[in-house]
Amino acid sequence: MDTMDKDTVCVNLNSLAAEQVKQCYGELGWQVCGERKKKFNKNVVQVKFCRPHFINFKDELLLLQVRIDIEFNQMGKIAANRLRRSALSGAAFGAVSLLFFAWSALLFTVFSSGAASVILAAAACLFGVCSAVAGGLFSYKFFKVDTVESERLIACNLNRLRRLCESAKLLRAGGRYGCE
């Protein structure tokens, strides 16, 4: 029957990961039947996969496919969140130092009333500079630590991904491949 011949699945892929995803899906028995770039999002490519409806160990392959998708998406999340801490800390310290600079400027100009205000203004300016420097240092520290950590986590994910793809390969090689 025609409707039972082929299964298809349409997937939106991050373009940087597309080749690796296609490779993994290939181990699951999927072949690329069509591909197009999304109009308004250059980062995303829509790929259509197809494979015969009747294949051996189909349910096992479907479970592996779910796990492979989860690994890819986890890697994407880790990469997306890699700069979060450093960005947040930089923004927080930057806001604080801006406040100090603004206060210092006000004390120098609008609220100027003798030596005390000048000293306060200078102190505020100094705090502003210290905040900016501290923010820079913390951001850099978080960036370094998070980069190393995210690389380690992604390496673990890639390892698991490799094992899942190998399992899929073994499954398909283990039995008769093709229509039942």
Added chain:
Amino acid sequence: MSRFLRSSEGSVVKIKAEKKGLGSLKTVVTALLILAQIAILFVLYFELAQIFKWYLLVSLLLSCLCCIYTLSSSRSPSSKAVWIFIILFFFYIGHILFILSDEKIFFHRSKKRYKKVFARAEKYGDGKEDSIPEDKRCAEDCAYLKNAGGFKSYGGSQMKYFSSGGLLFDDVLKQAERAEQFIFLEFFIIADGKLFEKFFKILAEKASRGVTVKIIYDDMGSHRWLSFKNKLRLKKSGIQLMSFNRLIPVIDVGLNYRDHRKIVVIDGKTAYTGGANLADEYTNDKRMHGYWKDGGVRIQGAAVDGFSKIFLRQWEFLTRRQVDYNSFFYKFENKQNNAVCIPFASGLDYDVPLGKEIYLNIMAKAQDRLYIMTPYFVPDDAIFNMLANKAVSGVDVRIILPEVPDKATVYKVTINNARRLSEYGVKIYLMKDSFVHSKILLADYCSVIGSINIDMRSFYQQFESALYTDDRSVLNDVEADFEKTFKECRGLSERENTPLNRVVAGILNIVSPLM
């Protein structure tokens, strides 16, 4: 360094979603209309209470009468406790809440009609004798199902277990292509999609060739997924279509009573039942909650008449037209297979919660093992205590639940109950990255495969179907599926046992008898 950047959807791989249609809109509109009616009722009620100053005394008296009625009813003790709490806590309106929820009041006329349908169906014998098993435990179960529900135990039938919805529906479609006389389908959910189109192609072609095709679908289960356009296509193709308990935006406790059965009958020669509905997620063609684990069983032989009868009784009830049962029964030669096969159903059309009682009977007689696969685990005290006692007595009790939930609140209660049971030695398995939708009970001497969840809704409010069998080959296949699935599972971990989860589950447990 990582090459993966975040896409606008926030993920590296995203399966393209199918169109949802207007189903969600209909649900929202219906819910809003019902809420509006409840609000109007309450406003009118409180206005009335202000006008009649002695109303406080009257409402207290009525609430007390409802409490006495509840205490003397046949509800489970936990259900009684919850209702008495609700009635007295909200004594001003508690009696109204209770009356609106009592099925004995609202289901009375339908139950009378069901009894007439059943009585008429009993006159049509299928001419097959009950099969009497050698195993005493099995004989007791057969006697129970016969006496409590009138279900015959058939011998001479061949059965095959399918460990996934995909395998099940591939076989259904293959058999449906060979149909010559009739095809019956009864599902809780029938949804637009690839599987629907495959079925439609075959059913429409068969209907055009004079094959009788009858479909029953539950209106609440299917209204979001089966479009009006496809309902029209089915009807125009000559397929007879009936919806069970139409979803209307009027306050009615009957809205809660759903047809949760999954039955397929083809030519009276082949029948299927199980957990899978007619929708793409059940065959993993659509990704909803990770990998979708389901199961079902095919029956060929005399026992098919059992499912034909269950379907036709429901059809007669819905259409209010008498059915000639004899024209759908099949004459089988008695093949040499001594295995017992009992198609049975449960629901409000019966006087006892048959699904729960047969589960309890089997659990009580299990001596070596009790394996359960269920998506929800909200048992009453009887089932909970039975499983706990069996585990303490040394029986190998194992329950497979999903790791990925479809309903967050029910899942929290499920996990909480599972955690409590694990303290008695019951082994809990969560299938990783999957939603387990199978409803299977496997004891050392028999198995039940069907649509009955271990929760209050399946036991007390929904119409269910299942197969009871002691066929050795089916038991072996089901056991092999369990053993394979155990390897894909993990145990309960601390992430399910956070203080917040325990607090939420504790609160939800109060109302779990009503779930």
